[in-house]
Amino acid sequence: MSRRTPGLEEYLESLYKLSDGRVGEPVTTSALASDLGVAPASVTEMVKRLGEQGLVEHVPYKGASLTDTGLTEGAAMVRNHRLWERFLVDVLRMDWDEVHDEACALEHATSPHLAEHLAAFLSNPETCPHGYPLPPTTAAGRVVRKGNSGPSPNASGRPLYDLEPGFVGEVSAVEETPELLRYCAEAGLVPGARVTVVSRHPIEPILEVRVGESGQAAGRTLSVGPRLGRCVRVK
């Protein structure tokens, strides 16, 4: 009965993201399998193990959901992941499209004590470089999960592609696919950037978007299709 191996932590992390940070929210075996990149049969087995340790509740054929303690551990992993991403980008000056994989490895090698020091050094950031929120901690360093539902680990804002012409807002998050991130960085589509939806193409599924500092002088205009437009969120 050895607890919290790196393997199990990965499942808790995925479960946390897929259940949107909610205790008792069921997640299907196949959703977990595709998120983790393993066979469904492997998920069934792992989920059973997590159940024996009281970290998830598994109802056969229905799905798995996090318990209170499972949620805490999952949130800690997501937090560690995003802390390291901030560190790698802000401090080590790595590119934002290469930090996801590095953080994936580091997150499981991070004790709560180290996480506290890292967070303090980074001045307790609220989001990762791609705009996703860090699960918060209490003063004692424990990851918060008050009552039944904590804050969502997923990005706020609406997909850029779904907005109407005339909308003005700022990028809140970008999905972490390396090639997409490289394009966005070059195009200026980074969290905090001001965007203005200029028009929607009458025939093709294309949105004209102005990206720029402020007003409309320095802005650059981009054509955004559904592929890109659904990966960038705006608020």
Add this chain to the structure above:
Amino acid sequence: MSRRTPGLEEYLESLYKLSDGRVGEPVTTSALASDLGVAPASVTEMVKRLGEQGLVEHVPYKGASLTDTGLTEGAAMVRNHRLWERFLVDVLRMDWDEVHDEACALEHATSPHLAEHLAAFLSNPETCPHGYPLPPTTAAGRVVRKGNSGPSPNASGRPLYDLEPGFVGEVSAVEETPELLRYCAEAGLVPGARVTVVSRHPIEPILEVRVGESGQAAGRTLSVGPRLGRCVRVK
């Protein structure tokens, strides 16, 4: 045939330290077993696997030695470990007695690319906080191992306990045992500190040592026995 798992890396690291960074230097099974905290039988098995991958040369009943590539990988692990220790102490302000375990976990989650960025951020340190040297890299980022014997990964200097009264020098390294490190930190026995051997006790195995900034004004006098005196190196 899956290469470089965290488990195998640990063996290479230990081998690197125990063979003093030398290709072909044999290390006994039991030395590895006690350094890694596993059963000798486990070492035999792992060493055989490392042999199949061309990372070590194993002569049954005689010992295992690193090959050229094995040395490179082992050195990289030691380097990663000591880089992280520097980071944890200098940047995150963690205590020097708690960073060894954290670094042990982080070192296997560190890509060569990340190691390069980390080293650059830390201005390419030459030693870890306890005084042990970092295996150097080439400009390309590869860990150096020129010809048959690279630099020693172990501390320079002589044990404090073996010096004669009148000796003046400075601490070069301290062995990384948590309780010992806590005592040394408080006593001022840190790498770079000036030490003067005052006298040796005529009856008991005790050395009187002055530890202090410079000269002999601000110095504090300590009694050092063999236990402590063999864990602190001076040059």
Add this chain to the structure above:
DNA sequence: TTTATAATTTAGGTAGACCTAAATCCAAAT
């Protein structure tokens, strides 16, 4: 040179985390 002792290896076993292929279950469409 023989023998004893300590180091080392072999043999056989466990647990974690994955896999494929073969059942099994559920739910929606007929």
Add this chain to the structure above:
DNA sequence: ATTTGGATTTAGGTCTACCTAAATTATAAA
């Protein structure tokens, strides 16, 4: 109320990294 297709679980297998107990080998002592 059946049927059927997709999701899920079970069954059986692999590979890593450990273990203990039982051989085996090397070496140092008698």
